[in-house]
Amino acid sequence: MTGDTPFVLAVANQKGGVAKTTTVASLGAALVELGARVLVVDLDPQGCLTFSLGHNPDRIERSVHDVLLGDHAIGDVLLETEDGVTVLPATLDLAGAEALLLMRAGREYALKRALADVADRFDVVIIDCPPSLGVLTLNGLTAADAVAIPLQCETLAHRGVGQLLKTVRDVQAITNPELTMLGAIATLYDARTTHSRDILSDVADRYDLAVLSPPIPRTVRFAEANAAGRTVLAGRKNKGATAYRELAQSIKAHVSDGAPLATWASE
Template sequence: MARRKSTSDPTIIALANQKGGVAKTTTVASLGAAFAEQGRRVLLVDLDPQACLTFSLGVDPDTVEKSIHDVLTGGTDLGDVVIGCDEDLDLVPSTIDLAGAEALLLVRPGREYVLRSALEAGAAAYDVVLLDCSPSLGVLTLNALTAADGLIIPMPCEMLSHRGVGQLLDTVADVQRILNPDLEVWGILPTLYDGRSNHSREVLADVGERYDLPVLMPPIPKTVRFAEAPAVGRSVLSTASSSKGARAYREIATLLLDRL
């Protein structure tokens, strides 16, 4: 999974799945906190107009003056919008303004490369950049896939959660062909896993073969701990540090760091 032009460049990881509610945002916050715990300098980028990541890190999107929207459509430097959050995480926040960015970018040549350029210019100080995609395959997600070294696809171990993954992988193939030949699919991250449910276990056993992709293990267990964390602006790694969910994200972070 190595491509770095320079070893000092950050590794950029996109979390994408055009289905909502699959734990993209939760994974960005939790993995980010796990990387930071392990001493990495981490930047999280909220690419969803719903700004759930921004909110879950304790930042009220309504009070944000400059956001990813200004970076993508107004040429604002990335560094000018970064907000330092708890758990040693830096955030590029989103606001509802971002909902208009798709339309503004559509008429721009090179529209898929805007985020990549902004990160090249403004993210050199970080080891890892995590991109939290919106639930769509529009221009914003294309920007994420164009900027990324690796893609992780969170997938809940629940009924019908597979639908749409084929379409995402078709988009990835297009991006690899046209926009970013270096993009690698690092694997599926099984989320919302309930070890007591036969169905959860079946999904976990089948999903890698079905899509011919690595499955990042262990699966992230389904626990109420995850619902509590965003309300206090911290990830589950600090609100329930020794919980099964926090431990699973730490293991995934270690696995990824070993491979970088």
């Protein structure tokens, strides 16, 4: 990665069950393997990203909640992980931050301001936005250079995409005019069926949205890795880890050298 400031990617979809957290953790670990210094930000009060990287949210004293409200400096809250990524953790306290932030001026910029304090420590920041379009997601989008939308390759995958894209346009118009759309990341992909391919074609055509390549295949390894508090890259070789490594290489080349992103439509 190049430049004096990190590349900040928000991963957002208000629909649950789309492998959003898995994508953040796996991309982060894959970019670490490529030599990048990576920070992942957990903006979900459920703390799934925090847990999947080996930290129990119930045992964490300081979290992103304290950072957003200005109670602690971000550098005092960051945690290291076995996969090499640094995490800004979340706990259930974050659920209350949304109401408190709503009463503050400039609430959409709280995360952006915090990240500026550690900009020299990281090459990439990946933000795990919550499954909603509230002020926490707005913080993620306002702080980001680009946004990626994970989509599961199942029926009704497109539900909510239009609303999310409208939110992105609103953010571009009001709080972050530099925000760009990286594309959709296809998850739970089954190459053995035409169903997955049909869904990707429909989403790409319906929303004029690039689908990044490769699609991420469905594999039980993701659930096993999350339960162990590691990413899927930490285990023995599997197709899920391979796909995320390829995707990370494509994103790194795009950000560092301006190379075009590999897209599913071009295959």
